[in-house]
Amino acid sequence: MRTIVQVALDLVETDRAIQIAKEAIEGGADWIEVGTPLIKSEGMESVRSFKKAFPDKIILADMKVADTGAIEVEIASKAGADVVMVLAGADDSTIIESVKAAKKYGVKIMADLISVANPISRAKELEKMGVDYINVHSGIDQQMVGKDPLDIISKIVDTVSIPVAAAGGLDAAGCARAVMAGASIVIVGGNIIRSADVCAAARMIRESVDSPSVVKVSKPSQDYEIRKLLLEVSTPNISDAMHRKGAMKGIRPMLKGTKMVGTAVTVQTFAGDWAKPVEAIDVAKEGDVIVIYNGSRDVAPWGGLATLSCLNKGICGVVIDGAVRDIDDISTMNLPVFASSYVPNAGEPKGFGEINAEIICGSQTVRPGDYIVGDDNGVVVIPKENAYEIARRAKEVEKTEKRLFEEIKRGATLSEIMKLKKWEKQ
Template sequence: MTSLQVALDLMQLSRTVPIAHEAVDGGADWIEAGTPLIKSEGAEAVRVLRKEFPGRMIIADTKTMDTGSFEVEIMAKAGANIVTVLGLADDATIEEAVMAGRKYGAEIMVDMINVPDKVARSKRVEELGVAYICLHMGIDSQMRGEEPPIDILRRIVSEVSIPVAVAGGITAENAGEYVEAGASDVIVGGAILKTENIAEAARNIKKAMSGAKVDTDLAKKYGEEDLFEAFNRVSTCNISDAFHKQGVMFGILPQSLAHRQKMVGRALTVQTTNGDWAKPVEAVDRAKEGDVIVVDVGGAPVAVWGELASHSAMVMGVKGIVIDGAVRDIDDIRDLGFPAFSRTVAPCAGEPKGYGGIGIEITVGGQRVRTGDWIVGDENGIVVIPKESAVEVANRALDVHERENRTREEIERGSTLSKVNELAKWEPVQ
């Protein structure tokens, strides 16, 4: 029987305990004190989980890289049944961890994250006496849209005789594939922790592990071909948080959006001068369906865009207009339902002189924009995401969005934002 291990990758022990109970109620078999939790709360996290779940397997995900014996001793004495050591660690570290585990009553699981030859290393650590191997695709790799390592899992299972666990990006949609490929322990973090109903999420994964088909978008990772859908699921606030506040256009405001209307598309860049609307309008003829026209006018006050340009852009499938300058006919543009963002609004337009260019690198709202970069706009403002980073930023923004949903659930149960995040505890020591 394949076990479901819930990875409690949280910062606050006070949040962890009730979440762990709900996960067990939903069918989680093993309980992991995740690496962030151990770094935040220390061995006390393992002690508390042992007291709360006396009959359960407790895993201390220390990801030990050195001093294998000492770290295993600490976690075993705190109540861990299994302690993790990195496959990248020296053989001597793994051997010391195994010996300490035998002395203090804990087994060793070797985590293969970032190991180049996972199959060969799995065979070697089995020789060193470890009890489990964990094929782990790290969060940062998941965010970049890398494919799940199903084929590598099958190869490892065929080459070793000890149980093989799998972790990283596992959801109710794909958990069954890992079981079918031979995983003896399915480790799930975000697809359980980021939900309003922890028990239901755990039940759904157990169903999937038994072969049932479960449809869910939770913790789904998106690739290049799915970015339009991914960015439509998140807000510019989510993107800003995920992108470390990069990409935000300052001073560019939504002028025509309906409530909760969103603009998502690839940039087609335009540069022009004060009041010269020739290049912005000509860009409509060069735009592809799904593009957002982004215009650099240097913040000049005379409008270079209006209702007729918006109408023609909509006919061509353009998703919106962003102008570091002025737009006019806002009432008519709003009636059209066409997203328009600009620095200012003015009734006066200039003449079509044709200065500037289309498709060149520009600066809008303080941000560099190139044709092909992703533009996301909503009632909060505009964010530009470089095309090279778009997959990772989209997945990280979705992670932010889903974690906020969990926080909202805890607030609705009677907590507050400061209590959920234990703000006072983490303030600098005076």
């Protein structure tokens, strides 16, 4: 049987969601999921609107039913849903009532294993209670910290005889893995709905599930994935993902058009003392960023010779809370350098300070190993223990903005698309 591609419309505006659904169907999507945020924002009217717009498509209402199962299944079915999502972690009484109501109103039940502690044993119980589909799902917040639904899907498929869906950050490669693990349904949200070209994104997913064996699947290291994601996004994307935190103050790019992503080697020095900054070049490894607190905008601890030395080592860039000099030489070397100012004069190599201690740079705390990202907008610091999550969240911000750019290009304004007046705090 053909694998079902379900597009999850986790938006908050029905009109935008319907337009995106049309483009996704054109690209090969089969089922339409009215996402939980949309149902919470627009109510059952969103489900009615989708059934009216797509009368021949299966409409799934992601109600995430946790209580009053019969009532919620009834209202979803009467609004036009063909499948209703319940939480697998709900009490058995809620699941049983949901199943009874589904049979009464002619709809199906999909049980979502999100956050269930023992998903395999719970899947067995859900099948016995009469649910029609099992959804192996890592939620958006779980995905951001690296939880992957594909880690257990084959075990669930082997445990139950009803169809199994996979959901949670799936791209084309992830969908191929899910199909090869036995999934009958792949549920894709952000990688379709936040694409500038929704039709092409859906078509890529369609092709991957139809020919999963030809899709190249690899599992890179987490550091590789972090760096790859951070190279794809901007420092404003990262700042948004960090709730407007992490940006250094008063530090600007000395060269426009360069991008820097690396892990911090920190230097604490004093006005113009360039011994420890230069010695840090020998400590740093390929892929590192040297981050220096100098304490003066008038005396430089860094210049052209140090920059050239960094290039020899494969160092990704330099950040200086203070001054840099030899800007004419630095501008020809294409190494990202960020500083507070540039001046002619340097200090002396006295050797005060230390390397790889916690420092303050641009009013941000920086520790050895923290991820440093710089571009034309400035520099952000990402704590190393949260780097994977922030990189993933920044990528979601970037996807959302790409879609908004596309919709604005079609003639709308930003406030119209986001319905700002509707959502202003009352």
